[in-house]
Amino acid sequence: MKAFVGITDNNWFELLQSQPQLEEVNFWQPSGSRQFRALQPGELFLFKLHSPNNYIVGGGIFAHATRLPISLAWESFGIANGAWDLPQMRSRVARYRRQEEDRRADYTIGCILLEQPFFLERPAWIPVPHDWKPNIVQGRSYDLILEPGLSLWRQVQSALSISQRMHDEIPQYGEPQLVRPRLGQGTFRVLVTDAYERRCAVTQEKVLPALDAAHIRPFSEGGEHSITNGLLLRSDVHRLFDRGYVTVIPENHFEVSRKVREDFHNGRDYYALHGKKIWTPSDTGFQPNKDHLAWHNEKIFKI
Structure with a gap:
């Protein structure tokens, strides 16, 4: 079993962390040029904040990856896109693309759909593995059976042991295994x-x-x-x-x-x-x- 550690927009994380009981989130990628293929459904996607905050701060169970018009992504997930509204989301996409914002544009974006998301409180943040490179742009995969992925897995288990919401979703003991994601409406x-x-x-x-x-x-x-x-x-x-x-x-x-x-x-x-x-x-x-x-x-x- 693998996990993917994805570099996460701080504003996206903070907004979603403030929302109670989210069933699903859309971890979107502004370019939409390539579809995410690093995980299979049931594997773990983890959130790492931008440097200098070199910590893993949450995650979710990977369900699906696709490319969508931004309008459909907003209709499907709303605030679970990590933005307050569609104009704000469109503005962020344009900024990441280094383009002038076009309010009529229906940008195609990459969408990584995650179920049962969890957001760790500051004391439970997990330092990135020792082999994390500062030049990583989007993220990287870890085999959770081998080091340093195994240690990462155990740290995630420990952090989630205090989260009743995720207690039945991710095994608290033993080796990592696929988790069937419970799909949300979006x-x-x-x-x-x-x-x-x-x-x-x-x-x-x-x-x-x-x-x-x-x-x-x-x-x-x-x-x-x-x-x-x-x-x-x-x-x-x-x-x-x-x-x-x-x-x-x-x-x-x-x-x-x-x-x-x-x-x-x-x-x-x-x-x-x-x-x-x-x-x-x-x-x-x-x-x-x-x-x-x-x-x-x-x-x-x-x-």
Whole structure:
């Protein structure tokens, strides 16, 4: 198992540390030119402040890395981006890029999505490993089985032993092991968007601002934030799906209720899609859960 120690903006850290009970954070990179590939889901991402504060001050469980328009990153994570609002976030991106700020620009940024973040109080800060080099720009990986990664792992365990919130997430004893990240709403949205290759499962629409990640079984009804409980839908189709005017049967075919015509005396464009097989992710592990689809058919769909 590996950990990545990422150099962290002090303002980003301080703002997020002040927020109670965050489920997820977006550790964003301003250039967006390369996608982060140093970790696999369930490994540890740690925050190191800029020099001269050569300390590890927190971290989170890595869930996903991607590149997003800054508008979608803000819609998905809000203040969990480490900024008070979108204009402030856009201003920081422009400053890091050494560009004049363009208020209309929808910058593409790198996004490292972390679940169950933790932020250490000053007495618990961890000095960087002895082999840390001052010329490191973004960060570096450590193998937690070998030194100095093993010592780093033990220090993280010790620091987290006082954090009840993380007590059940990261093993307090023994060798490091992958931790299944519990996804938040923002990460769910991005994972579903990427799993469906940024196109609507029903209409094939690819205009990203028009697409939503829909829960098949709502979170309030026992559904979970997982790709298999999600569909990427055009926003109007999403609203109809949530209200039961359309559904997807377990065989992955789209169906439109007769109630669309009865209630609105219209719906021609939707009925043209009736019976169509939806587009699903090529990874079979991301396919819609058939039990959740059956639940939607039986509990939500208007007969």
